[in-house]
Amino acid sequence: MTTETTNRMDVTFQNLKQQGRAALIPFLTVGDPDLETTLAIIQELEAAGADMLELGVPYSDPLADGPVIQRASARALKSSIHVRTCMETALKARQAGSTLPFILFTYYNPVLQMGLDKFFAEVNNHEISGLIIPDLPVEESADMRRRSREAGVNLIPLVAPTSSERIAKIVSGASGFVYCVSSLGVTGERSSFHAGVEEFIGSVRQATDLPVAVGFGISTSEQVARFASICDGVVVGSAIVRKVEDVIPLLDNPATRSEGLLQIREFVAQLRPAESRSL
Numbered sequence: 310m311t312t313e314t315t316n317r318m319d320v321t322f323q324n325l326k327q328q329g330r331a332a333l334i335p336f337l338t339v340g341d342p343d344l345e346t347t348l349a350i351i352q353e354l355e356a357a358g359a360d361m362l363e364l365g366v367p368y369s370d371p372l373a374d375g376p377v378i379q380r381a382s383a384r385a386l387k388s389s390i391h392v393r394t395c396m397e398t399a400l401k402a403r404q405a406g407s408t409l410p411f412i413l414f415t416y417y418n419p420v421l422q423m424g425l426d427k428f429f430a431e432v433n434n435h436e437i438s439g440l441i442i443p444d445l446p447v448e449e450s451a452d453m454r455r456r457s458r459e460a461g462v463n464l465i466p467l468v469a470p471t472s473s474e475r476i477a478k479i480v481s482g483a484s485g486f487v488y489c490v491s492s493l494g495v496t497g498e499r500s501s502f503h504a505g506v507e508e509f510i511g512s513v514r515q516a517t518d519l520p521v522a523v524g525f526g527i528s529t530s531e532q533v534a535r536f537a538s539i540c541d542g543v544v545v546g547s548a549i550v551r552k553v554e555d556v557i558p559l560l561d562n563p564a565t566r567s568e569g570l571l572q573i574r575e576f577v578a579q580l581r582p583a584e585s586r587s588l
């Protein structure tokens with residue numbers, strides 16, 4: 310008996326599989342440069358053809374992030390952005406008509422500060438379909454997986470090229486999708502990836518029936534196409550966050566705001582393989 314899934318993310322991956330297409334999954338920092346603009350950018354990303362979104366909770370000590378996302382977090386933290394603010398942003402985007410599955414991306418500390426009971430109570434009624442917590446300690450993952458399951462949200466595991474013998478353990482009991490990190494180090498655009506990244510992705514595919522997505526360093530349509538041919542999803546973060554950073558002067562001026570938003574939309578639209586562009 311197939312379990313009827315109500316999780317928006319799972320349904321999206323099922324639909325994309327039928328279309329024979331990988332998901333384009335942008336990451337953006339919530340509140341960069343401000344919350345109102347984040348809501349406008351979410352609409353542009355959806356119009357550009359994003360299939361789901363990683364909504365990043367800005368954090369003061371983003372250890373796994375390169376300079377682009379570190380700067381975005383610093384800008385966003387100028388206004389007091391908490392996990393709850395990011396959840397409310399997801400709900401507001403839904404109420405404004407977005408149909409995208411939202412993945413809340415946060416480091417573990419902000420979740421602990423909110424309190425696990427409160428966090429999971431809020432997650433579900435804020436339209437969050439997935440969670441990525443890159444620094445979740447292994448010893449906490451069983452409890453977090455249980456809480457996620459009870460809240461009907463997918464706790465998405467990250468696997469790195471060095472995970473090799475631990476892949477089976479990491480992906481067992483996971484849901485949503487498995488996030489393959491393409492390279493070692495921190496986030497940020499790259500011209501090349503970990504040697505043998507295709508073999509690594511292949512080994513993850515063998516270890517799970519879940520959709521497999523890849524991220525870290527992907528910033529051009531050629532790179533998206535390369536990974537979209539072997540994965541179910543491709544995550545692009547820093548390149549989009551940098552685009553937002555570049556157009557902030559346009560966004561800040563009412564006379565040129567729409568031009569700034571259009572440039573973000575066009576940048577993301579050109580990332581998708583030509584044959585699947587909606588624009």
Ligand SMILES: O=P(O)(O)OC[C@@H](O)[C@@H](O)c1c[nH]c2ccccc12
Nearest residue numbers: 373443496497524525526545546547
């Ligand atoms: O920024 P990049 O190189 O395109 O990588 C995706 C990344 O932004 C996003 O998935 C993410 C942002 N911060 C992270 C920290 C760890 C793992 C993943 C992430």
